[in-house]
Amino acid sequence: MKIATMTIASAALVLSGCDMFNAKLPANDVDAAKTCWPVASGKGYNNGNFSLADMSEVIGYAVVVAKAEPGPNIFDKVNKVTNTKPTDEETQKMKMNLDSLQSQCRARFPVAAGSVAPTLPSDSVDKANWCVMAATFTESLAQGGVRLTDAEKQHLDAVKRTATANFSDAALEAKGFTSTEQVTDYSQKQADTMMGNRLDKVLAACPTS
Structure with missing residues (x-):
């Protein structure tokens, strides 16, 4: 990303x-x-x-x-x-x-x-997937020179920690995904939908606990 x-x-x-x-x-x-x-x-x-x-x-x-x-x-x-x-x-x-x-x-x-608020998925795994991707993408932007405030860095860390815990192998298996190919296809489709929203707004809406 x-x-x-x-x-x-x-x-x-x-x-x-x-x-x-x-x-x-x-x-x-x-x-x-x-x-x-x-x-x-x-x-x-x-x-x-x-x-x-x-x-x-x-x-x-x-x-x-x-x-x-x-x-x-x-x-x-x-x-x-x-x-x-x-x-x-x-x-x-x-x-x-x-x-x-x-x-x-x-x-x-x-x-x-930025005048439209995003609506995150109601499904907990889908939401966690969105938030993992948003956090990972934001990290890559920061590595490329985008400036994050201290508050944004703290929020980013909390979002990634929470989303990663909820986006587990067990949670994916419960949704019926049992192969890497299935997870990749699922995540790409989720990413396409997620990126139809503004990145910083998605990140701000992600749970931190």
């Missing part, structure tokens, strides 16, 4: 400026999200790194693009999306319209913007 934080950071470095043109997002959601993730990176990059909230917004838009791509692993697809740099023309357009485009992106994609 890795993401191209350095690529996102490099994109953000060239995206700074003020509105000069009346740019509009494409009508197609996937095309719009292709604009929105670099816009969010340009607005969220601060003194060499991203906060978890800012990176979660970037990822939220990237997920919209990733879900339209073939392949079962949502994390790999998000990484591929964020490794695709905008063209020079697209970069210049975004650079001159960051504030306007940010507002449009947040209105178009309220989940990525």
Whole structure:
């Protein structure tokens, strides 16, 4: 579960400026999200790194693009999306319209913007799976340079400890999963659904005991 934080950071470095043109997002959601993730990176990059909230917004838009791509692993697809740099023309357009485009992106994609609360699964094993994946992904982001506050680090540790205890072999067997292949297929499907929510919001909703 890795993401191209350095690529996102490099994109953000060239995206700074003020509105000069009346740019509009494409009508197609996937095309719009292709604009929105670099816009969010340009607005969220601060003194060499991203906060978890800012990176979660970037990822939220990237997920919209990733879900339209073939392949079962949502994390790999998000990484591929964020490794695709905008063209020079697209970069210049975004650079001159960051504030306007940010507002449009947040209105178009309220989940990525953080205005929609996630609903975690009611099934305890499914919920634990979501929380293990959210915690593991967040750890990989932190290793890549995303800044976590002390409170976020403490919460992350508690979430991972609790979720790992509930996502046991015995619990999986009780759901009928008896092979590695079955568990992998199950987790990939759960991940695809989980990543339809904003990462930091999922993590915040995960139980800590």
